[in-house]
Amino acid sequence: MARIVVNHRGPECRTAIGETQEMIRPILGTTNHVLFFASSGTGVMEAALVNVVGPGSRILVIEHGQFGERFTTIAKAMNITVDTVAIEWGQAIDVAAVGARLREHAYRAVVVVHNESSTGIVADLAALGALVCDRPTLLIADSVSGLGGIEMRQDEWGVDIVVSASQKALMCPPGLAHASVSAKAWRVIGQDERRSTFYWDFRRALKSAEQNETAFTAPVSLIYGLREALTMIHEEGFPNVLVRHRKLSAALRAGGAALGLADFCRDEPRSSTVVVFKVPDGLEGGAIVRQLYQDHRTVIAGARNRLSGRVIRFGTMGALSTGTILTDLLHLEDALTKLGLQIEPGAGLKAATEYLAATA
Ligand code: PLP
Structure with missing residues (x-):
């Protein structure tokens, strides 16, 4: 990270972004392009919602701790209609209760925190993915404090959007967040040309990711840091x-x-x-x-x-x-x-x- 900061549109940075992409995919358990943003984790929580849930749409947020509640707060600030499944803090998510709510309403998304940092409970994403796989509903997971330290099999479990950030199990300073988006979520994004966002627009981010770039100025030093952290993870296995x-x-x-x-x-x-x-x-x-x-x-x-x-x-x-x-x-x-x-x-x-x- 102490290296000279290179041109973020130059070949060295493209190599670093490309290698970071390659190395983070197995940690996510995905073949998706990973979209990087200069941001903390909360930014990409908001980004996940703004890309697939328009104002007036309805989502189901599983609240099993502080960061689930944050998702609800973000969604309400965006005028999204939010229903919640409130789980007593410290208890496992009641997957059957989520299933019952899904039978009542065709939610645009089920939103959940993978690793609740406030309580230490992990969400059973495989079970939640199984609930949405035959429905139009998307599954959005915040793995800010999980990714890199606990298992994530995004593709196998059917998680449509995973967001995370650099500063926890990925061992970097804060400031580099990312989103990994499934084909199902891309179909939802493609259906609606209007997005009330500019910076967070996943379509623009994808075009850049395909060129191993970021849409806006990349946090070059953090990308170098994350590449090194991922190298360490893969060296250990x-x-x-x-x-x-x-x-x-x-x-x-x-x-x-x-x-x-x-x-x-x-x-x-x-x-x-x-x-x-x-x-x-x-x-x-x-x-x-x-x-x-x-x-x-x-x-x-x-x-x-x-x-x-x-x-x-x-x-x-x-x-x-x-x-x-x-x-x-x-x-x-x-x-x-x-x-x-x-x-x-x-x-x-x-x-x-x-x-x-x-x-x-
Ligand atoms: N989600 C979880 C599970 C977190 O633990 C945190 C931060 O601790 C966040 C989201 C928010 O991330 P940030 O503080 O980087 O915005």
């Missing part, structure tokens, strides 16, 4: 990357449990890229976050939503190793002890190492 995330997040859960922290998720599938713990009674999540940062420069997250103060969240994504997890658990034990919890010294570390030894 993507299946190995998935196993590493699964094992280490489970080891962190085991260690957290031994420290007295209950998993916020009550159901499977649980995320491998974010681990969400309930804050023990008598403590406040922000205090744990601050203690970890102040004493150890360990950065974790609390919640900026209805769970504020009640959960703490560990990112377990990207370049993470056994060492990271074990160090986090030591620091967590120290922070919780200082905040007054009675913990058997080394309990978290012991549980995590035992888990790792048992699954080696």
Whole structure:
């Protein structure tokens, strides 16, 4: 990323975009062209809707956490009619309830967050894809915090639009987002010549992607960064990357449990890229976050939503190793002890190492 910034219409940048395209497709499980935008994740959430759902159309948003609610907010701002399937946070998506709603109305799209960063629950995209495959309804998935760290098989599962961004399991700085669009979604896009967007128009983005360019000035350094991150993922082997995330997040859960922290998720599938713990009674999540940062420069997250103060969240994504997890658990034990919890010294570390030894 520290290389000289080349002309974004020149051959070096086209090579970088082409190689990035090639390497991200297996991570998405698709043969689609991937459309890159200089944007954060929220931008491409909006882009997905504006390209296939006109004002007045009706969509079904599955809300199983904060980012599902964001999809609803975005859609309402666009004058889209939104129905929701509200799932209790921390519980798995009720696929049968979604199916029942689809029988009531021919929705333009079902919209879902693949990896709910606020709760740690993963959506069963294969089951949701099976619900829409014989209907005109599209399936739109936000995999901002999942892609690269948990499995995505876009084509096989029948996900019509997947949006994601550079800064989570793809291990880059923020600012480069992308969308992968199925043939079914392209047919919907092609039916309607009017689009109330200019920057986000997928048709223009596709024309550029076919030339290994972006429609507007490419964030060249971020593309170099993403190409390198994808190279690292493929050098390790993507299946190995998935196993590493699964094992280490489970080891962190085991260690957290031994420290007295209950998993916020009550159901499977649980995320491998974010681990969400309930804050023990008598403590406040922000205090744990601050203690970890102040004493150890360990950065974790609390919640900026209805769970504020009640959960703490560990990112377990990207370049993470056994060492990271074990160090986090030591620091967590120290922070919780200082905040007054009675913990058997080394309990978290012991549980995590035992888990790792048992699954080696
Ligand atoms: N979707 C999910 C699941 C996220 O975790 C986030 C950010 O944390 C977003 C969307 C929004 O992405 P951004 O902050 O890049 O706009």
